Amino acid sequence: MAPSIAELSSSSSTPVKEVPVSTTSELAEEQPSKTSTISTWQAIASRRQQEIFSSIPSEWILPADLLKSKRPLDLVKTCGLLNEREVKIVYSTAVDLLEKMRTREYTAVEVTTAFCKASAVAHQATNCLAWTMYPSALSHAAKLDAHMTQTGSPIGPLHGLPISVKEHIYLIDTPSTSGFVGWADNFCTSLSQEGMCINVLRSSGAVFHVKTTNPQGLMALETRSNLYSTTTNPLNTFLSPGGSSGGESALVAMHGSILGIGTDIGGSIRSPALSCGIYGLKPSVARLPHSGLSGAHDGMESVIGVVGPIATCLADVELFCKTLLDAQPWRGEVGLLPIPWGCREGVAAEKEENRKLKIGIIYTDGVHTPHPPITRVLHTTESTLKEAGHEIIPFPTHLHAPLISTVDAMYLLDGGAEYLSHLSLTSEPPTSLLQWLLEKKTTKHRTVSEQWKLHKERNRIQDAYAKLMLETGVDCIIAPGGVTVANAHEEAKYWGYTSVFNGLDLPVACLPAGEVEEGDVWDGNEGGKTDMEALWGPGKEGAQKYEGGSVGLQIVGRRLEEEKLLKMVRIIEKDLGLSGSS
Structure with a gap:
């Protein structure tokens, strides 16, 4: 009780109350445990x-009938x-x-x-x-x-x-x-x-x-x-x-x-x-x-x-x-930089509300095109911010694909051996997405010299990206948060829209900016060319499948300038007419 x-x-x-165990589909086949004595x-x-x-x-x-809503x-x-x-x-x-x-x-x-x-x-x-x-x-x-x-x-x-x-x-x-x-x-x-x-x-x-x-x-x-x-x-x-x-x-x-x-x-x-x-x-x-x-x-x-x-x-x-x-x-965690909050705001509070920004916008990383509601919200965001007096320019993404591949290769440098070791403690199977990760072509054991080469490539792209932001003069970048809105279960097999900014070590804030609408469909010949794009489906299938899904944006700032980034997000949020910054 x-x-x-x-x-x-x-x-x-x-005390323990007996409840049904919620198991995922991949758990159906029981495996012998290496710790069967326990x-x-x-x-x-x-x-x-x-x-x-x-x-x-x-x-x-709660009564069961209250938990039936999707x-x-x-x-x-x-x-x-x-x-x-x-x-x-x-x-x-x-x-x-x-x-x-x-x-x-x-x-x-x-x-x-x-x-x-x-x-x-x-x-x-x-x-x-x-x-x-x-x-x-x-x-x-x-x-x-x-x-x-x-x-x-x-x-x-x-x-x-x-x-x-x-x-x-x-x-x-x-x-x-x-x-x-x-x-x-x-x-x-x-x-x-x-x-x-x-x-x-x-x-x-x-x-x-x-x-x-x-x-x-x-x-x-x-x-x-x-x-x-x-x-x-x-x-x-x-x-x-x-x-x-x-x-x-x-x-x-x-x-x-x-x-x-x-x-x-x-x-x-x-x-x-x-x-x-x-x-x-x-x-x-x-x-x-x-x-x-x-x-x-x-x-x-x-x-x-x-x-x-x-x-x-x-x-x-x-x-x-x-x-x-x-x-x-x-003072107690030596890996941290001694940067007090507020010293990098870059925008005086009294001038914050009316400041006009130069913003780079990304519609696609060149690997997978985001689903229709994301593209729609990006277009609306661009036009609304232009009307508010901000300068919006397309931001180049030619560095994204090579950095995404490099970051993918750096995640499991031991080829996934440690993960397999932890799973073996009880002979539990990997979930489908962990299995996908372990089987990726980029998941393999890397020698020290191979790791050095990956680090060198990461550093080269980081410097090139910083130079790109400097040359374009952007204050921040607006980018999709992924190919899909929220993924359906077991679909999340592309991290590039988020992992690229881990590779660049840039601060990123999330801004909810819309939701899936019934009229969201692929435009002409767009979409469906890759496995991730095809998840949306033809016609109205995608809008039905992802009904109620939120469309959010990533707002990307310069490295270690979190205060300045959040001030710019506040400006963008206000000019888009969004609520939530109270």
Whole structure:
């Protein structure tokens, strides 16, 4: 039997409630386990999924008929579990909530309770949670309220703010499995394992209430694993929420978290944010803290991942970055550059609103043409920004294809041997997308000299791209976020639109700018020439298949100029007449 809400504040131990195990199609054929004395991989996965479900209080379990919609985006608001005040809380921005907690209009406990409830709803609709920390979250929130009562002031800039954490980020007393069944018992047992990001956010007053799903091995723009099963998109559950931070995007889009921590090495913040119609930021390497992560190829520096925020508005993205960098994390994480937040804004606040930009725009990378709704939104964006007085020029993409190939080759320099080793711990099979990655032509063991050649080519293209931005004089670049809007499950077999900017180490912000429309069809002879283009289908097939999908844009800035980038995104957002930057 699941615990009641009253029991949450006193115990984190919960019995297991029997629920059906959600398994993906590739799990049907059972394989013998190399750890059969402990359990089969199926039993381990079943136990973990049951643990998550049974940690949800019984009064938060929704009737089955409420979970039938293929678009559960507003379920938190309509299901009746949250009262009117709680709905108002979870639909607030982080900036507004912090002010209301500072003035004691809200307590940390009631804010945390509201987001715990909302996260439970989101999980039942999309399978987005990897672990819950409801008892410890409510206990910590109560301590924050006591501090406020005793001192009259908040403990820090994020006092009482619930924040969700991607599963593979170390957080005390929670698992960090990277989606491997064999790592199911890899719990963070010491605060020393936690990274600088978690340390700063906690000391700033954040309340960690849940961890969110990521795919098997992390390297996928989808969120599916044998351990956690499949996470779905709240805009259309037949679509993926992106990956590898797809649990975060599904949760944040449904207002089960106000601010999520994601990671990105090939698009893993941007793909989820773009897929779910919300905001995200991939910073440059060494700008934001990146320690305290579990994962395969730890120590690989050919392509370096980053930590960044996923949120429902631009102001909350800025809040995340400012909070981390105001703490001067480079004093404790030596790989970071000592660049305080705000020193690279480049635009005076009083001049920001009316500044006119020179923007490069990309319609295709020359490998795959994006699907019709993306092209339509790009055309609308270009014409609207021109009318607002901005200069828009086509940005050359001749460097994209060679860099995409180089980055692909640098991901699995051991030919995937480490992934296979982790899978063998329980004899779990690879998911279809991990199998695709392992079988790619670029996935092979590289000698040291071969790695050097790849690094040399990457560096050459980075310099050439920087020169190109300088020569064209662009302030930023607007680019598609992918070939598709949100992918249907198991479709995400091209990363080029996002991974190219990991290879370039440029900061990228996500801006939701539209959605799929019924009239979105290929224009004349366009489209269908490649396997990824053909996913849209002829006539109205694509609009029906991707119904409800969000169309987002990548806004690309210059390296290590995240503040300047976000200011330009705010200008673009305003001139496009989009909401969300409050």
